Amino acid sequence: MAPHLVHRNVSDLAEETLADTPVTVISGARQVGKSTLMQQLISDRDARTINLDLAVDRAAAERDPDGFAMQYPDGLLAIDEIQRVPALLTSLKAAVDQDRRPGRFIVTGSADLLSLRGAQESLAGRAQTIPLEGLSRGEVAERVEDFAAYAWRLPAGVPADRPAYTRRDYLEIAAAPAFPELREASARARGRWLENYADRVLSKDTTDVSGITHLDRLGPLLDVLAARNGSEFVTARAAREVDIPERSVPAYLRAMQSVYLIRVVPGWSNNRATRAVRTPKVYLSDTGLAAHLAGVDVDGLEREVSSTLTGGFVEGFVVGELVKQRAWSQKSYSLSHYRDNHGREVDIVLEDRRREVVGVEVKSAATVGAGDFRGLELLRDKVGERFVAGVVLYTGTRAVPFGDRLWALPLATLWEH
Template identity: 35%
Template sequence: MMAPIPRHLIPKVERALTSSRVVNVIGPRQAGKTTLVRDLIDSAVYVTLDADDLRSSLDSDPYGQLQLLSREGAARQLPIVIDEVQRLPDVTLALKRIVDTESRPGQFLLTGSADIFTIGRALDSLAGRVMTLTLRPLSGAEIQMRTPAAILDAVAKAPDDCLQHLPAPAAYSREAAIDLMLRGGFPEIRRLDTPDRMDRYQSYLDSVVEKDVAVVAPIRKPDVLRRLIDQLANRTANELNIASLCSALGDVRKETVNDYIDILRRLGIVHLLGAWTSAATKREVKRPKIHFMDTGIATALRGEDGDSFGLLANPTALGQVLETFVYTEVEKSLPLQSKRWTLHHYRDDKQREVDLIAQAPNRVLALFEMKASATVTNGDFRHADWFFGPGGPAEAYKGCSFVVYLGDRLLPFGPRKIALPLSMFWSF
């Protein structure tokens, strides 16, 4: 057995336990939440709601059972860890009653594949008493045992000259980058050989549909949901077109598709990347982009392996996977930056687009374009030049633009323009 990979979220969980009465760690099934908690806390009072008997006991008397656990935890000065808490949304009111009687931080540490406090059946949100943190699948930096990717911190420190704050890129090959994207970030599954890994990812999604979806919201057509997941995997990094999805699924109602996408979003299966707008023109496209949460699952559903992305293969498919991979790497890094960033994409009616825009306070932007090639030219920055240039939508903003590519050199292309090797995400 390989040793567990240290997770970058651990320091934030530790700090949350010293300041919040309830800490709520959410994330997709098998992303490593239980392992993180057991690595973080040497001893605790553990309860898992995957166990039918414990779940039934808590369901029959949530307040009484939690009160007994709370007394035990207080006597031993230990947190109460409740795993898979989303299986019992009614427990929220009992939690509120207990933590309202004592202000001690770190009383409860909850884990779940969905946020129990946003589920419709939850009886209380515990606003002001709970800190919710999200654990994503492993990042490239975690897999390579490096510190978090601080690319956005580099931009924040020097928006117009961030090159000085970027490290030398780690050595890597195109084949290694493709393998990283194909394997994905789920700790147990990513280690498997290709056929077994693809089967496990298929089984993983079947399990999510069968066990987790009903907790978030009841659905009448699980077969439609499963086919929708396949469609979204093939459309990752594309703008969300509900009408096209309805047609592909057999004229399913738009309301149904929207509801099912929202369920998948809340379970961490997909992310919706909203459009950036300058508010200066009505010609900007407002549709969000859809990104699959993990390129390992997406490529497994698409039936892709290393041969699918050979040098002679169609580069479009690899471009989509690369764009989603970079988006998820940036998204995973957000809680670890010194400033609060939001993520967007951009396109106008003249097809000028930016794959990914990160925005920080004080009108600072980081632009990311993805290129599935080992070379970059000045022409690859043409949309960024327009975006930041005279008359462009971000003319009044500070920031830097990156072209993330599959080469190995960190190259400046003039003021605020940098060719960024993919390995920069695990080079800090």
């Protein structure tokens, strides 16, 4: 591996999938490293690579998708950006049905293939998806971090202080884009890159995937979401702010979600059947992009450290890290948020398959007090013995117990375990 390449923590999972599944799908936003990961996975395999962003390959796939899928029957066919030719999904199904040998295909997609316009096939039972996000903090530090597994062990462990980080360090980390290409870019270069990235994904990819043509409305809506990063999403309010029909907002939201510009976190309920009707929270998938679109930098975030703006960005960063870690965590967990009818809330609720719960509050302040645990105490009382731990992640340095199964932990705990 070249020295400048970062080892991706999903690599082991991808190797396992190649060994036991006919089609491996690497899915994620543009420029998060899908093609690079695919090349690393096939470097020691008998493989042929096709890039459907290239006009000649795309034209060949569109003309004869069945023949295209069968062009390398004895080896591994690697197809980049498969969402450009949705008909290929049906052809891959036909090819796999003739030969279910593991590791026949590896494909990348910059759009959710299950919501892809024109796709007639889900590849259910024939494919496994490897979600790839931007670089996690553990990947940058060459560590396989797993906060959920650590949190589930908290009752038996003694957390450590994290004196190496200041509040400004945390704000810089939260506001930094996670795209591999921008790791060493200057602030000026980052700004230009992010501006072009948002414009191109909105103007091209969302149209290809969803068929939406009113592109002048997508940009303002994304800007509003960036400024309200981590807020509960109310359709009527968003429609008023962007001056679009309320009935159009869900389609715009789905379009941006399908190309991984945003992530939607559902509301949590003790009754699983009622969760779908809870108001979701919406975050931009990359907090560096969110900060750029909201027009703020680290100095601005630090000046307003107690504001909902700064709190939303830090919370969005934590949510993003937990989503990334979920791909390789030893714990299988869902991620949601909780808010009751009286406005009492918990930023993040992690729940495993045994219905055990870990609550996480996120604070951008460097100090924490008893009042910061009210939502976690409510959640603890609500779920009883299923409540494993409640954690307030904050930008201070001390790890401090705050009562029954409750802890205040430095934010770095998120990626240093």
